[in-house]
Each structure stands twice: as C-alpha cells, then as structure tokens.
Amino acid sequence: MEAVLLVIHLLVAIALIAVVLLQRSEGGALGIGGGGGGGMFSPRGAGNILTKATVALAAVFFLTSITLTIIHRESGGPSSILDDIQSDAQQEESGGQSGGDGSVLPNLPQSSPSQEPQVPVSE
Numbered sequence: 001m002e003a004v005l006l007v008i009h010l011l012v013a014i015a016l017i018a019v020v021l022l023q024r025s026e027g028g029a030l031g032i033g034g035g036g037g038g039g040m041f042s043p044r045g046a047g048n049i050l051t052k053a054t055v056a057l058a059a060v061f062f063l064t065s066i067t068l069t070i071i072h073r074e075s076g077g078p079s080s081i082l083d084d085i086q087s088d089a090q091q092e093e094s095g096g097q098s099g100g101d102g103s104v105l106p107n108l109p110q111s112s113p114s115q116e117p118q119v120p121v122s123e
Contacts, residue, residue: 002071009064016057023050 002068002075005064005068005071009061009068012057012061012064016054016061019050019053019057023054
C-alpha cells in the first residue's frame with residue numbers, strides 16, 4: 001500500500017511541476033507557456049483550466065503526503081535515520097567489532113608515529 005501511494009505521490013509531484021511551468025508568467029519568468037494569443041487555449045480559458053488543475057494537484061499532493069506520514073508512523077519503523085545509525089553502533093560495540101573507543105568507523109590499520117612518510121626522490 002505504501003509503495004503504491006508513494007508512486008502516486010511522485011506522479012502527482014511531477015504533474016504539479018509541469019502544470020506550474022505551463023502557466024503564463026506575470027513578470028517572474030517562471031512560466032514557459034501562454035505567451036501571446038493562439039495556441040490550444042485562449043489566454044483566459046488556459047488560465048482557468050491551469051489554475052483549477054494546480055489547485056486539484058496541490059490538494060492531492062498534500063493528501064498523499066499526510067497519508068504517507070500516517071502510514072509510516074503506524075508501521076513502527078525508526079522515526080529517524082539517526083536512530084538506525086545509533087542502533088548499529090550499539091550492536092557493533094556489544095559484538096566487539098568496533099574500535100573500542102566508541103567510534104562507529106571500522107578498525108583501520110594504525111601507522112606508528114615513529115615512522116616518517118617516505119617521499120619518492122626523482123633523480
């Protein structure tokens with residue numbers, strides 16, 4: 001259910017972007033259509049249809065956003081990405097896989113401070 005609703009949400013978002021870009025610009029230079037007379041619609045008719053389509057798509061967009069939020073909240077999944085990271089770090093610490101210093105980075109080979117870096121010399 002959540003996947004189907006997410007696909008609908010994405011399609012509505014793309015359609016909303018297209019409808020907004022088709023609207024006639026009033027000096028803001030955002031619209032790409034509707035300049036001058038002619039075309040598929042008269043200027044007045046196109047404005048009314050595009051305005052109604054924008055309102056309808058915006059309403060569907062908000063409804064799908066709210067519904068997706070409610071579905072995710074009730075699924076019992078983690079509420080944040082940071083919760084996943086913290087739980088992974090705690091599992092690694094309990095399993096002895098972490099560096100022991102509380103770091104979530106893997107154990108990397110340490111270079112001793114007495115070794116100086118070797119610089120290649122060109123002859």
